[in-house]
Amino acid sequence: MTNRLFASAGLAALLTAGAAMAQERPDLSGTWDNGGGIGFLNPQNLEGQSICVTGCPQPAAAASGGGGARPAPSLPVYKAEYQERVADLTERQVDEDPVLRCLPPGLPRLGPPDKIVQAEDEFVFLYEDVSGPFFRMVPLNAEHREDIDPSYHGDSIGWWEGDTLMVETVSMTDDTWLTDNGAFHTENLRVVEELSLTDDGALQWVATAYDPEVLEQPWRLNPRVSPHADWEIVESPPCIDRSLDHMVDDSYHANPR
Amino acid sequence: MILRTFIAAAAALTSALAAAGPVLAHHSVAGVFDTSETRTWKGTITKIDWINPHTYIHLAVENDDGTVTEWEMESIPPAMMRKAGITRKMIQGEEGEVIEIEGLRARDGTENLAYILTITYADGHFYQLSTN
Numbered sequence: 001m002t003n004r005l006f007a008s009a010g011l012a013a014l015l016t017a018g019a020a021m022a023q024e025r026p027d028l029s030g031t032w033d034n035g036g037g038i039g040f041l042n043p044q045n046l047e048g049q050s051i052c053v054t055g056c057p058q059p060a061a062a063a064s065g066g067g068g069a070r071p072a073p074s075l076p077v078y079k080a081e082y083q084e085r086v087a088d089l090t091e092r093q094v095d096e097d098p099v100l101r102c103l104p105p106g107l108p109r110l111g112p113p114d115k116i117v118q119a120e121d122e123f124v125f126l127y128e129d130v131s132g133p134f135f136r137m138v139p140l141n142a143e144h145r146e147d148i149d150p151s152y153h154g155d156s157i158g159w160w161e162g163d164t165l166m167v168e169t170v171s172m173t174d175d176t177w178l179t180d181n182g183a184f185h186t187e188n189l190r191v192v193e194e195l196s197l198t199d200d201g202a203l204q205w206v207a208t209a210y211d212p213e214v215l216e217q218p219w220r221l222n223p224r225v226s227p228h229a230d231w232e233i234v235e236s237p238p239c240i241d242r243s244l245d246h247m248v249d250d251s252y253h254a255n256p257r
Numbered sequence: 258m259i260l261r262t263f264i265a266a267a268a269a270l271t272s273a274l275a276a277a278g279p280v281l282a283h284h285s286v287a288g289v290f291d292t293s294e295t296r297t298w299k300g301t302i303t304k305i306d307w308i309n310p311h312t313y314i315h316l317a318v319e320n321d322d323g324t325v326t327e328w329e330m331e332s333i334p335p336a337m338m339r340k341a342g343i344t345r346k347m348i349q350g351e352e353g354e355v356i357e358i359e360g361l362r363a364r365d366g367t368e369n370l371a372y373i374l375t376i377t378y379a380d381g382h383f384y385q386l387s388t389n
Contacts, residue, residue, distance in 0.1 A: 043341035048382045053333065053341040055388030094284045102310070130309045130334055237335050239309040243289050248364045251285035 026163050028195055029118040031233060032203045032226035034111055076183050076209065076219035089182025094250040098176055102239035104131050104152035106176025107169055107191040112205035112224055114233050116195075123158055123165070128233040138167050145171075150187055152176055167193040178209050178219065185211045202227045290331075290361035290372040292389055298328060298358045298371070307345050310334050314348065314373065316358060330358060332373040332386050343384055350378050361389065 044056045078086050089096050099105050113125035113136075123138040138158040145155050154172035158165055169191045177183045190210040198204050208220045286292070300318035314330045338344070350356055357377045363370040377383040 041337060041340050045342070048380075050382045050384065051341055051343055052385040053337060053343070053387070055385065094288070100284060128336070130336065234339075237308050241310060242313070243284065243311060243331065246363055246365045246367055246370065247284060247288045249288050251288040 025160055026165075026197045027118065028116045028123070028165060028197065028203060031115045031229040031231065032112060033229040034114060034203075034205075034224060034226040074219070074222045075181065076178050077216040078214055079216050082214045086182040086184070089184060091182075092250065093180065093182060094244070094247060096182070097180065099131060100241065100244060102131055102241050103175065104134060105129065106152050106172060106178075107154065107189075108193070108207035108209055108221055109177060109179055110134065110153065112195075112203065112226055116203075123167075126233060128236050130236065131239050133236045136169075144168075154191070163196055165195040167195065169193070178211075184214070185209070186213050188213060198225060286361075286372060286387070289364060291364045292361055294361070295359055295374065295389055296362055296371070298330075298360070299355055300328070300358075301353055301355055302349055303327060305345055305348060307335055309336075312338065312348075314358070314376075316356075326369055328369045328371055330360060330371045330373050338386075341384075348376070348384070354379050 041053065042056065044052045046052055094100065099109070104110075110127060110129065114128045115126040117124040117126070121140050123140070125136040125138060127134040127136075134153060136153055136156055138156045140158050140160070142157045144157055148155060148171065150171045150173045152173060152175065154169040156167050156169040158167045160166070170189075172185075172187065172189050172191075174185060174187045174189075176185070178185050178189075188211060192208050192210070194204075194206045196204050203226045204223055205226065206221065206223045208218050209215070210218045298316060298318050300316040302314055303317045304315040306313040306315075312332045312335055314332065316328045316330055317325050318328055319325050332338075335345075338348070356379070358371070358373055359375045359377075361372040361374065363372075372387070374387050374389055375383055375385045
């Protein structure tokens with residue numbers, strides 16, 4: 001009888017410990033400085049309340065970049081039969097790039113979340129983007145929904161692999177690009193994102209795009225590391241382009257990531 | 258000289274935006290505005306369009322003959338302003354304040370359309386929003 005009680009108590013302790021361990025996941029919640037697409041900016045406060053935003057003389061330390069600093073660019077590799085189409089879209093990207101017309105960027109072009117709300121059974125990703133304020137719901141250990149139509153940022157589900165949050169997204173329209181330079185995709189695009197914390201508490205985001213119909217191989221983006229931000233995100237003002245009608249040529253600049 | 262200025266400006270704009278993320282449009286500013294010549298306007302702000310992907314300031318400029326022309330002046334996105342600590346209210350300045358804008362005219366011949374490089378306020382403080 002004593003032994004049975006002891007074993008029962010031991011089992012309960014083990015179960016409790018197991019449950020506790022199962023819940024000890026990294027806390028990814030918070031606002032993250034992914035540069036918001038402007039990580040290269042090192043604005044300077046000058047004398048007399050003046051402010052320099054671009055073209056400012058930069059101290060060496062500032063020039064190295066903060067949140068959103070990127071390694072060498074990575075671009076998807078297309079199958080031979082699609083490379084001409086990509087080259088054509090690249091050449092005409094001022095006319096063709098959906099983001100220039102204020103459409104949602106899609107994945108993985110949207111990049112890492114600007115804010116993460118973490119619950120036991122789901123995540124909410126929030127974005128303050130030039131194209132608009134976006135949100136993504138990421139239920140954990142769920143099945144993909146079959147009752148919704150394809151959308152710009154698709155249907156996401158998540159699960160933990162160790163200390164890494166994995167997020168798989170499908171059901172995306174083919175109206176978006178993977179990145180700049182004519183990187184089109186099909187409706188069969190599948191994107192897997194990996195989110196984890198670095199040793200110093202920053203958010204690391206890596207995405208891989210799978211579209212075997214057109215890509216020679218899955219495209220794994222360079223990891224992006226975003227430190228905790230000390231500000232709150234705000235609603236993006238509406239995106240209303242007025243420039244494109246005034247373009248006199250199709251010049252564009254590189255925008256690698 | 259003009260060509261060299263143009264190339265330098267294009268290079269500056271390119272390098273400034275090269276590290277930008279997915280949220281930034283990536284057409285060239287030099288594809289819309291004439292980077293070969295910098296102009297200056299003085300006037301009062303009548304309206305601000307705080308929109309993406311570019312903000313716009315409407316500037317009422319008094320002509321030599323006393324008539325007033327409203328210029329639409331394009332600038333950087335709201336998020337860039339915010340990252341630099343510049344709010345819409347700061348851009349607005351004091352009511353009726355005469356400000357000076359240094360900028361670039363549209364290349365396509367559109368009248369009264371320009372791109373802002375620097376805004377200078379009556380007390381001398383300024384915001385350098387872009388460079389040429």
